Amino acid sequence: MTAPRRAVLRALARAQRPLSVEELHERAKAQHARLGLVTVYRTLQVLEELGLVRRIHEQGACRSFAASSPGHSHAITCERCDKSSEFNGDDVCLLTGAIERKTGYRVSGHWLQLVGVCPSCRKSGAER
Amino acid sequence: MTAPRRAVLRALARAQRPLSVEELHERAKAQHARLGLVTVYRTLQVLEELGLVRRIHEQGACRSFAASSPGHSHAITCERCDKSSEFNGDDVCLLTGAIERKTGYRVSGHWLQLVGVCPSCRKSGAER
């Protein structure tokens, strides 16, 4: 555990929304000025393997990352402010039985990404 | 609707698994020899907007595409042979209520990608 890695972790932990590698680099440099972009990539790779970070899949590319709690969970991202939260994913597991029956596949894994409007944007913005 | 586009569509329609842009280019060239890679990119973009093609999101990058039927559905990909199928996604919509209560977000969209073992691989391979 080195200073550069701590800087990346800290920037990720503080973020309220998924960050691209570039953004993360910018922010983490506040903690550790001579941090290299390469180290951000490498640190993310390690953290992803450890399950501490999740990649956020979006429409086109999938280049953003967010901190993730251990255990089975999914992310929901606000379409207005990009803020990202997690929720427990056990409900989804209940669906696998139905899906196995429908498709004939044996389901071994899944992931789900949700988009919505977060509570504070619901208050401030016009309700649809 | 031009010959190059037809070639791309045809290669996609025939594929039993998601294809990368390169693979698609290779296969579509069988129909239209001097097809440019750029055209494949452009055609995919158009088809994606029309909802005829879906991007398959995988562990690391998300670079494969598969034909998709219109309407709300999700993809499931076989982890052994990569074959990809679709299924109706109405079940998942039932979850949004529970998720809205849990997170406070208003859910406006989602997508789900599943991984599993397809029927024919289940037969041939050793059952776990």
Place this chain on the structure above:
DNA sequence: GTCGTAATTGAAACTAGTTTTCAACTACGT
């Protein structure tokens, strides 16, 4: 505290993937 080793770092070079540019070409309605 000092030493040694193995892992980590950052810069630069490199590769892969994707987009833009632009002149030539093609589909399609007139």
Place this chain on the structure above:
DNA sequence: ACGTAGTTGAAAACTAGTTTCAATTACGAC
């Protein structure tokens, strides 16, 4: 057959991500 708007492919430009390598750093053994 003609005109026009949209499409095409090659090359160049660009972006994201990876590899290489010498210098640096963490950390356990002494």
